[in-house]
Amino acid sequence: MTSAPRPASPRAARTRGVPEATVARLPVYLRALSALADEGVSTVSSEELATAAGVNSAKLRKDLSYLGSYGTRGVGYDVGYLVYQVSRELGLSQDWPVIIVGLGHLGHALANYGGFVSRGFAIRALVDADPDLVGVEVAGLEVRPIGELEQLVARHGIAIGVIATPATVAQEVCDRLVSAGVSSILNFAPTVLAVPEEVEVRKVDLSIELQILAFHEQRKVGAAHVTRELVEALPGRAAVSS
Amino acid sequence: MTSAPRPASPRAARTRGVPEATVARLPVYLRALSALADEGVSTVSSEELATAAGVNSAKLRKDLSYLGSYGTRGVGYDVGYLVYQVSRELGLSQDWPVIIVGLGHLGHALANYGGFVSRGFAIRALVDADPDLVGVEVAGLEVRPIGELEQLVARHGIAIGVIATPATVAQEVCDRLVSAGVSSILNFAPTVLAVPEEVEVRKVDLSIELQILAFHEQRKVGAAHVTRELVEALPGRAAVSS
DNA sequence: CTCACTTTGTGCCTGGGTTCACAAGCGCTT
């Protein structure tokens, strides 16, 4: 690496003009907009939409302004048009083929989930290492052996992979997905995945979410009664205050 | 709604001294530390731990410094001691009782997931509105009718609730949980939940994660070959390169 | 006891993101 200037670009950097934080909110706006469209609402103000999406209205306006000037001053935004624009920006104009690796409890739930199909995604391949699972039909699709991963990815032109295997094999599965050509991965296994720079990984980690909740919960308790009732480790603690 | 001053406290504000971003990383550190402990490693440097957790070492040190000065200069951190300190900070010294509402596909997967129990949580109650599900045993626990929600929360002293119902009833379920005394909620339904300020809500939304991936994927495609080879919808696309 | 080496803890700077506040723009009414 030459000591080239390379100004910044720390991690994901700026994606064209749309900040990463904005991208993460666009799907929320899209959902709120779709709901409004279903209700027959044709126009919405930033204030109303912001409330529905649970954000500050100034933030919403700024977010939308990154996509272009699609509102009308004094009036608001046209719901249908905005749905179209946000969808286009997110790349949801056509369906993205998806592969799920690992069809245990979680994989089954994901495969059966109808919410993906209606939102720009189509599950095209299911693979698992368990011989007992191979051949089983899940959500109208047959589970294929892990050995077919590469050809399935190629055949269906799959760019997005979902990992729902045990953590121990997640990196291995990830490597195979990447070398097969998958460049976006959604990881449910509790592991830090190492991938080439051009591959995008997002993780969903339920334990982490719960632990964050526990942290805040503990603070509330601690703030309430400063007398720490959290003794060492007493799981079967019956009477607390008595 | 008095026009009280209410200076700032924008959202979650600062939680005592630990920044929110740090709290979100502590579970990752904890996992890496636990793995090291299992391997019998007794001491670890910030550099090593940072690599294992996938973060910058300076960031890791700063994060840990919010908990106290638990390292030894020239040596590193004692793994066991740090596990203890991080666990304590996250409030994982004792198990938190959890209730799951909605035992469809996802609820089943969650109830059967062993990763929670080993990380400071204990699923104590399962409720669902479907009469066919009530009485069924899932992961060693009997599903109870939604009507018993309040007493189950009270009986087990539950502070953390997981919502895995359809989005249409999520707010309703949320309201019941809150009024029953639950003050932390993990929401899987694709809805923005309205809750009192003191209640902490975290959401896990798979569609949003996929849509973010789609956004980046689209950018790569657009950047690579401007000639969009993503025709409308051609599911049975057989030969690609041949 | 001193010195060299290692690693932590943190001051400081930079950059991104959020929010406020307001000018610019649009439509409706008179």
Place this chain on the structure above:
DNA sequence: AAGCGCTTGTGAACCCAGGCACAAAGTGAG
């Protein structure tokens, strides 16, 4: 045709977070 009220789009200030770089502090060898 002009004015008025409403809503967008954005400039600017503020705040949080990330990362560099280094002094402080500990260890071990000689």
